[in-house]
Amino acid sequence: MELPTDYTKLSSKERREVREQYIKEQNGICPVCDEPLDGPARIDIVNTKINPRLFPPGFLKNPIHLQHCHETGMTEGAIHAKCNAVLWEYYGK
Numbered sequence: 001m002e003l004p005t006d007y008t009k010l011s012s013k014e015r016r017e018v019r020e021q022y023i024k025e026q027n028g029i030c031p032v033c034d035e036p037l038d039g040p041a042r043i044d045i046v047n048t049k050i051n052p053r054l055f056p057p058g059f060l061k062n063p064i065h066l067q068h069c070h071e072t073g074m075t076e077g078a079i080h081a082k083c084n085a086v087l088w089e090y091y092g093k
Contacts, residue, residue, distance in 0.1 A: 004075045007068035019066040022078035031076075032083035037064050041080040050085045060085065069093070 001018055003025070010018060023037055033042035040046055052059075065084040067076045070093070079087075087093040 006073045007066065007075050008073040015066050018075055019064060019078045022066065022075070023064065026077060030079050030083055032067075032079045032087065035080070037078060037080065041082045045080070045082055045086055048082075048086050048090070050082075050089050054089055055085060067093075 001014070001021060003018065003021060005018060007015070026037075028037050029035070030037050030041065033045050035042050060081045063081050064078050065081050067079045067084060067087070068074060069076060
């Protein structure tokens with residue numbers, strides 16, 4: 001699949017496929033914290049407090065998320081769930 005792609009038009013299966021493609025293209029590294037996606041996010045991000053009520057149930061259940069721009073809908077990469085939560089809560093991304 002050609003990246004980036006419109007997140008809003010992807011099925012859940014396609015989202016998984018796109019996430020896997022980003023993981024490969026990023027060599028398994030989170031572009032937010034520069035840590036491997038198969039481990040935890042950078043310690044400062046792990047230690048950042050988030051308000052769980054701001055997120056849908058199960059938001060942090062999947063350890064790797066497909067990041068996308070909420071304005072354009074376009075995918076941006078595969079990132080740690082905690083990085084995604086911090087971006088969303090503190091930076092509106």
